[in-house]
Amino acid sequence: MKQIQKTLSLLLTFMKIGLFTFGGGYAMIPLIQRETVENKKWISDEDILEIVAIAESTPGPIAINAATFIGWRVAGFGGALAATVGVVLPSFAIITAISFVLSAFQDILWIRYAFNGIRAGVLALIVKALWSMYKQSQKGIFAYLIMFGAFAVTAFLPVNVVFVILFCAAAGIVQALVVGRRNKR
Amino acid sequence: MIYLDLLLTFLKVGLFTFGGGYAMLPMIRDEVMAHGWMDQNELIDFIAVSESTPGPFGVNIATFVGTRTGGIFGGLCATLGVVLPSFVIILIVARCYQKFKSNKLVIGAMNGLKPAVVGLIAAALLSLSQTVFFPAGWSVSVFGTAQFYVSLGIFTAAVVLAFKKLHPILIILLSAVLGVIVGYAV
Numbered sequence: 001m002k003q004i005q006k007t008l009s010l011l012l013t014f015m016k017i018g019l020f021t022f023g024g025g026y027a028m029i030p031l032i033q034r035e036t037v038e039n040k041k042w043i044s045d046e047d048i049l050e051i052v053a054i055a056e057s058t059p060g061p062i063a064i065n066a067a068t069f070i071g072w073r074v075a076g077f078g079g080a081l082a083a084t085v086g087v088v089l090p091s092f093a094i095i096t097a098i099s100f101v102l103s104a105f106q107d108i109l110w111i112r113y114a115f116n117g118i119r120a121g122v123l124a125l126i127v128k129a130l131w132s133m134y135k136q137s138q139k140g141i142f143a144y145l146i147m148f149g150a151f152a153v154t155a156f157l158p159v160n161v162v163f164v165i166l167f168c169a170a171a172g173i174v175q176a177l178v179v180g181r182r183n184k185r
Numbered sequence: 186m187i188y189l190d191l192l193l194t195f196l197k198v199g200l201f202t203f204g205g206g207y208a209m210l211p212m213i214r215d216e217v218m219a220h221g222w223m224d225q226n227e228l229i230d231f232i233a234v235s236e237s238t239p240g241p242f243g244v245n246i247a248t249f250v251g252t253r254t255g256g257i258f259g260g261l262c263a264t265l266g267v268v269l270p271s272f273v274i275i276l277i278v279a280r281c282y283q284k285f286k287s288n289k290l291v292i293g294a295m296n297g298l299k300p301a302v303v304g305l306i307a308a309a310l311l312s313l314s315q316t317v318f319f320p321a322g323w324s325v326s327v328f329g330t331a332q333f334y335v336s337l338g339i340f341t342a343a344v345v346l347a348f349k350k351l352h353p354i355l356i357i358l359l360s361a362v363l364g365v366i367v368g369y370a371v
Contacts, residue, residue, distance in 0.1 A: 019239050022354060026206070028241070054282055055205070057295050060271025061241035062205035068275040077276070084272055088264060091240025095248040096260055098234060110365050117364020118233045119226065119317045120336040121356050123310065124343030125236065129207035130306045131348075136299065143300040150304030154211065155311050161212045162201050165301060172297020173290050180289060 006075040007082045013040060014067050014086030021063070028063045032070070042074045063087050142175055187255045188262045194220065195247045195266030202243070203298050209243045211305035214312070222250050225316035236353045243267050335367045 013035050021028040029052060036042045043051075047070075055065035064084060071083030105111050137143055146168050153159050194216050202209040210232075217223040223231070235245040244264060251263025278285050285291060315323070317336055342363075343356050 022236065022239055050282065050286075053286060054275070054278060057203070057286075057291055058271065058274050058278060059201060059203055060199045060205070060274070061209070061243035061267070063241040064244070064268050064271040065205075065275050068272050069279055072276060072279045080272070080276060080279075084268060088240075088244055088268060091238070091244045092248050092260065092264055094238050094240070095234075095245050096252050096257060098238065099249050099252040099260070102234070110368070113365045113368025114361035115230050115233070115364065116332070116336070116368060117339050117360040117362070118357055119229045119360075120339035120364075121343040121360025122229050122232045122236075123314055123317055123340055124347050124360075125232070125353050125356060126207060126210070126306065126310050126313070127344055128347040130303065130310060133204070133208065133299075133306065134303050137303050138296055138299060143296070146297055146300040147304040147307075150301040151307045152304075154305055155308035161215045161305060162197065164305065165201050165203075165212075165298065168297040168301035169294040170297070172295065173293040176289055176293025176296060 003075060003078070007078045009040070010071050010074060010079050011082040011086040014071070014083040015089055017067075018063070018087040019090040026062065028066070032063075032066055036070055043070060047073070146171060188259060190220070191251050191255055191259050191263040192266045195251070195263045196269060198243070198247070199267040199270040203295075204302050206242050207306055208302045209246075211302075211309040213243075213246055214309050217246075217250055222254055225313055229313055229317065233357050237357055331371045335364075335371070339363050 017028060017031050017035055021031050029048070033045070033048050037045055037048060051066050051069050052062075054069065055062040058065055064087065067083040067087040068080045071080035073079075075082070106115075134147075137147070150164050150168060154161060154164055198209065198212050198216060202212050214225075214228060217228060218225070231246060231249055232242070234249075235242050238245065244267060247263040247267040248260045252260035255262065317340075318333060320332075339360050343360055346356055346359070347353075
């Protein structure tokens with residue numbers, strides 16, 4: 001019985017988190033912290049740091065990673081499922097609704113003008129995101145080589161992004177092994 | 186088979202994007218354009234929609250692309266695709282996350298992936314900028330069009346405001362208002 005209650009509570013809590021965080025990703029972390037640490041006391045502040053670190057080093061959206069992880073910690077597989085479904089459901093419902101009406105709006109003149117402005121604004125948001133990710137990334141010759149290489153290859157050659165990602169991950173592993181061996185000597 | 190295509194494509198997106206949010210943009214751009222599901226303008230417009238609606242970017246765009254190409258069931262397939270890799274991998278990692286976190290190979294891979302994502306986003310940004318500033322391709326004649334200077338003005342203002350930590354939704358709203366004013370004035 002307690003298990004069912006917990007699972008239901010996970011579903012509702014993560015629906016709330018999914019519904020009230022705009023922008024996704026790191027924007028969701030403070031709300032996740034407030035709901036799961038302060039309100040429900042399911043996990044600790046340290047766990048939140050742990051979860052962010054793991055979400056960063058595993059693929060996929062951070063919100064999904066965090067929801068699955070916390071759900072599993074609190075109530076096992078059923079909990080993971082409930083939390084993940086919960087965090088996805090509001091997006092899914094809202095975007096589905098929007099996708100049916102968006103094309104109807106796009107023919108209205110003032111909305112077309114609005115989107116002309118918005119496109120320039122969105123580029124600025126990407127510049128900002130790029131800058132924050134640059135700051136978080138390692139510095140040094142190896143990191144700059146990877147950065148520039150990934151940029152040049154995808155910008156100027158018809159190369160699939162997947163290959164660039166796999167190659168850079170492999171390069172990172174090789175570099176770690178080489179540095180590790182050098183340090184041992 | 187559109188449903189299988191949506192599922193597999195977004196599985197790939199979910200599996201190969203690290204960092205979430207805008208880190209997913211390069212891969213998503215690649216895939217939706219290769220499939221002809223969206224052009225660059227539609228993609229930029231949808232980023233604005235995604236910033237102004239709740240939820241993660243990856244889930245939002247999966248749902249949107251899926252619904253537009255394959256109805257509600259298409260949306261379901263694409264969303265399931267983008268979520269499934271995270272879900273499965275976290276369930277595996279959650280059992281041994283202390284070991285995972287301090288694993289030399291994982292740390293090494295992340296050292297390669299983090300700067301790679303920076304380079305990939307820069308490349309996506311360059312390509313999207315071309316669509317906004319040079320819609321008819323690179324040419325000097327662009328510098329004679331009002332649209333170019335309007336976009337450049339809004340972009341510059343938005344960059345300043347973004348770095349002053351103004352909320353993304355406010356930046357989008359402001360850009361929209363400026364776009365409407367200029368649209369009727371020019």
